[in-house]
Amino acid sequence: MENKKILVTGGAGFVGSNLVNELHKSGNEIIVIDNFVEGHIENLNPILDDIKLIDSDIRDEKVIEGLAKEDIDVIFHLAASFANEKSVREPILDMEVNIGGTVRLLEFARHNNVERFVYTASSSSFGKSASLPTTEDVKHNPSTPYAISKLAGEYYTLAYNKLYGLGTSSVCYFNVYGPGEYPGEYRNVIPKFILKAINKESLVITGTGEETRDFTYVSDAVAGTILAGEKQNAIGESFNLGSGIETNIKSLAEIINRLCENDAGIKYVSNRNWDMVNRRVTSIEKARKSLGYDPATDIETGIAKTVDWFKEVIE
Numbered sequence: 665m666e667n668k669k670i671l672v673t674g675g676a677g678f679v680g681s682n683l684v685n686e687l688h689k690s691g692n693e694i695i696v697i698d699n700f701v702e703g704h705i706e707n708l709n710p711i712l713d714d715i716k717l718i719d720s721d722i723r724d725e726k727v728i729e730g731l732a733k734e735d736i737d738v739i740f741h742l743a744a745s746f747a748n749e750k751s752v753r754e755p756i757l758d759m760e761v762n763i764g765g766t767v768r769l770l771e772f773a774r775h776n777n778v779e780r781f782v783y784t785a786s787s788s789s790f791g792k793s794a795s796l797p798t799t800e801d802v803k804h805n806p807s808t809p810y811a812i813s814k815l816a817g818e819y820y821t822l823a824y825n826k827l828y829g830l831g832t833s834s835v836c837y838f839n840v841y842g843p844g845e846y847p848g849e850y851r852n853v854i855p856k857f858i859l860k861a862i863n864k865e866s867l868v869i870t871g872t873g874e875e876t877r878d879f880t881y882v883s884d885a886v887a888g889t890i891l892a893g894e895k896q897n898a899i900g901e902s903f904n905l906g907s908g909i910e911t912n913i914k915s916l917a918e919i920i921n922r923l924c925e926n927d928a929g930i931k932y933v934s935n936r937n938w939d940m941v942n943r944r945v946t947s948i949e950k951a952r953k954s955l956g957y958d959p960a961t962d963i964e965t966g967i968a969k970t971v972d973w974f975k976e977v978i979e
């Protein structure tokens with residue numbers, strides 16, 4: 665994607681900032697909107713002078729309407745109230761940002777000649793019973809407010825193509841990890857584990873450690889997301905963007921402990937009541953065939969790069 669005017673919502677967040685940095689490299693003009701509930705300005709520091717940064721909420725009607733003068737070609741919509749655990753505590757916020765904010769941006773796109781709109785969906789919307797490897801057409805079974813709101817956003821996005829002819833696509837992420845994700849109360853398992861391992865503390869696994877996830881390195885997720893905003897055959901479609909590889913949490917913890925030279929081992933505690941998915945891995949065949957998506961980073965390499973980044977930002 666080159667020479668486009670692009671709005672990235674949530675562009676100071678983990679995946680968003682990686683996406684912004686990549687789009688900036690290929691000469692696009694970028695506007696970021698982020699209210700910094702989770703975003704980190706450090707993620708954008710090297711290119712701050714070159715992008716337009718709007719420190720605002722996507723629910724702010726005036727701010728969104730004010731973007732009409734910008735002649736935006738493409739929107740990548742990543743701003744969201746993140747994620748399952750937070751949504752269990754704050755379901756109204758989750759609904760207002762993830763559904764209300766998404767519809768507001770879709771309305772903006774519909775009335776302002778936006779060519780392409782890419783939404784970022786979540787594998788958690790597949791829920792517990794998804795067959796493996798999970799394909800895009802498997803029945804969803806969301807069980808948290810976040811899994812429900814992210815699925816609603818996906819349906820709205822695809823409906824805007826059918827109803828209004830807007831060039832929409834949806835990409836569904838599966839446990840994205842990598843540089844740019846700071847640990848925090850609601851963040852994913854990998855930054856939590858790496859922080860503990862660097863501090864020489866035991867890694868705490870909720871469950872047996874046999875649970876699996878499909879961990880996707882951020883540059884792969886970003887590459888797939890850009891392809892979804894470029895390819896004509898992506899319009900009106902959703903794509904699962906994972907690694908296609910199933911990794912269990914115990915071996916993930918072992919890799920992290922080894923790479924961080926942490927001898928404190930692993931501790932097991934009982935499962936959280938909202939986290940009942942035992943196995944997760946996606947088929948990436950649709951994205952491979954239609955988009956040319958080709959995830960390149962294996963878990964060892966990806967974790968090693970993430971640990972290096974952690975050491976840099978923590979020290």
Ligand SMILES: NC(=O)c1ccc[n+]([C@@H]2O[C@H](COP(=O)([O-])OP(=O)(O)OC[C@H]3O[C@@H](n4cnc5c(N)ncnc54)[C@H](O)[C@@H]3O)[C@@H](O)[C@H]2O)c1
Pocket residue numbers: 673674675676677678679680697698699700701702703704720721722723741742743744745746761765784785786787788814836837838839840841852
């Ligand atoms: N990281 C993953 O593993 C994963 C998996 C599935 C789906 N997703 C989806 O991908 C997208 C990006 O995820 P991420 O990991 O980068 O999350 P993130 O929390 O790092 O990024 C989201 C960004 O949105 C901003 N934001 C939140 N509410 C906002 C609001 N009301 N107005 C403006 N900005 C707001 C936050 O400050 C943050 O910078 C999200 O939509 C998320 O649901 C991520």
